[in-house]
Amino acid sequence: MSSSKSRWADEDPEADALIAQRKREKEEKRRAKAEKQRREEEQTQLQAARSQSATASPNGDSDAPPKKRRRLSNEQQQQPTSGVDSQQNQVKSNLLQFPVLEWGPCRHVDNFERLNHIEEGSYGWVSRAKEITTGEVVALKKLKMENSPDGFPVTGLREIQTLLKARHQNVVFLREVVMGNKMDEVYLVMDFLEHDLKTLLDDMREPFLPSEIKTLLLQFLSGLEFLHSQWIMHRDLKTSNLLMNNRGELKIADFGMARYYGDPPPKLTQLVVTLWYRSPELLLGAETYGPEIDMWSLGCIFGELLTKEPLLQGKNEVDQVSKIFALTGPPTSQIWPGFRSLPNAKSLRLPPSYSSTQKGTAPPLLPRAKFPFLTNSGLQLLSSLLALNPAVRPTAAECLKHPYFREDPRPKPKEMFPTFPSKAGMEKRRRRETPEAPKRGQEAPKLDFASVFGGQTGGDAGEAGAGFTLRLG
Structure with missing residues (x-):
């Protein structure tokens, strides 16, 4: 009677193939293990033979009992046995040894004069x-x-x-x-750089050329885009913190107020950024913010490069808000939704006639008369950077792709930049009547913005803003 498979047997061909493959893999591992063990035994026997020949008597008597073998170090085991090996080891010993970064004490300042x-x-x-x-x-x-x-x-x-x-x-x-x-x-x-932009602008008779402004802005944006990609806010961008050498290279400096941020942004202090470059949301008491505050400072620096003077020179926080709204126009719920929820915005009294006539959500263009030599594309970029609503300000990466940098005149090559006499060589840079950056631990003052649009102030008279009157039609 011919043998046949049981009807209970598994007749799945894929399962049979898998079982066969596993058996082959086990067999290959077993063979590899045996081969490795054989090689180790051969190497052990070879080392034992070398040790026995090295400890043999000088007269060639090999019948003497072998001495106990010492454990040799790697250097002793790899001693050269021929002139060629000795030459190769000599070449290896002549290789340069480079220092490796490691923990150690800081150097002393006396290493510098x-x-x-x-x-x-x-x-x-x-x-x-x-x-x-x-x-x-x-x-x-x-x-x-x-x-x-x-x-x-x-x-x-x-x-x-x-x-x-x-x-x-x-x-x-x-x-x-x-x-x-x-x-x-x-x-x-x-690294030492010869100039800062604030000193250069104070000493120059004429502002930078449009092509030179584009070169400076592109370098500024490149560094700022890198910082924001690393989740770093500078929080004190101004012309005195932008350094420049005599090769036309610009670098961002002074990171004393820099801070890592996240998404969503954490709760942070509102008392950051030097007053003239502080964004309106910070002035109105925002405690959660992101890199948009750096983009506002960038817009203020852009305007300063164009006019050679700081764009918004407020005497205090209330006066600063007055000058911002005089340039951009008052905020409305259309162009800046939710601004009323900011702590200091509750005292802000908007002109009733303005809110009823303002239409659209796009930020309005800044007045052409203030920037007569700026192209339409440049004015659009500047207006977007100085938008009251931080959510509509462009990022640094978006600014780098703006058509303003691709139109004539093109950015000037850094190698063609003019050189300037350094003010840091043998003399102090003169102190200017400019506000200082906020100090850590300083509390934000209680502000009343009721007088921004010409109303009666409800707070300290020393905090009164300059104010302005809107004239429509």
């Missing part, structure tokens, strides 16, 4: 110095510690952290951190 003081900022003193060993000129920034009873200032930590993270050609390069003789003497060693 301080040449002259340049400027005092909100969070440190900047000096021009020379590294003694190389003779290279650098910028030496001493962090301010007197207002930090709890230890190392968080502004200094943030500046070091963000500068180490932001390695970009348009961001100032932090070389190292050095120490003095005391624990509160901490210095940042950075």
